[in-house]
Amino acid sequence: MTIKLSDEARRLFNRPVFAILSTAGPNGAPQSSVIWVRTDGDDVLFSTIRGRLKARNMERNPKVSLCAYDPADPYVYVEIRGTVTMIEEGGVELIDELSRAYDGVPWTVRPHETRVVCRVTPTKVIEHVAPQSKQDHEA
Numbered sequence: 001m002t003i004k005l006s007d008e009a010r011r012l013f014n015r016p017v018f019a020i021l022s023t024a025g026p027n028g029a030p031q032s033s034v035i036w037v038r039t040d041g042d043d044v045l046f047s048t049i050r051g052r053l054k055a056r057n058m059e060r061n062p063k064v065s066l067c068a069y070d071p072a073d074p075y076v077y078v079e080i081r082g083t084v085t086m087i088e089e090g091g092v093e094l095i096d097e098l099s100r101a102y103d104g105v106p107w108t109v110r111p112h113e114t115r116v117v118c119r120v121t122p123t124k125v126i127e128h129v130a131p132q133s134k135q136d137h138e139a
Helices: 007-013 053-060 091-102 134-138
Strands: 019-024 030-035 038-040 043-049 063-070 073-087 115-128
Touching (some): 007 038, 007 063, 007 073, 007 115, 019 043, 019 053, 030 053, 043 053, 043 073, 043 091
Antiparallel strands (some): 019 030, 019 063, 038 043, 063 073, 073 115
């Protein structure tokens, strides 16, 4: 069952904020990477290169977690848990779009890399949007 993104989740994942992608390694240990993201409907998109550890992990086990926080208030965050699919079509275009949004410059294509579009379809969304106090987060 897929879940619709809330307005807060959509707002956060459409801003140029860094997200943390967590995948499971072959022995079940978590592996995390900082990535660029954007939404497409209720899905979250990012790009990676075939052969990288995170890509190999997602090929083996498509269950992932994405977490992003608001730089203006790091106690406001959204975690998306879901399944990922990967396709090569549009990989270079997506990384170029994200590079322009995050860095303000076009992406330099590296012909020896195979870029893929990773599409996370949410199965659970966890939000923390209205913190009461810093102490609430330390408990």
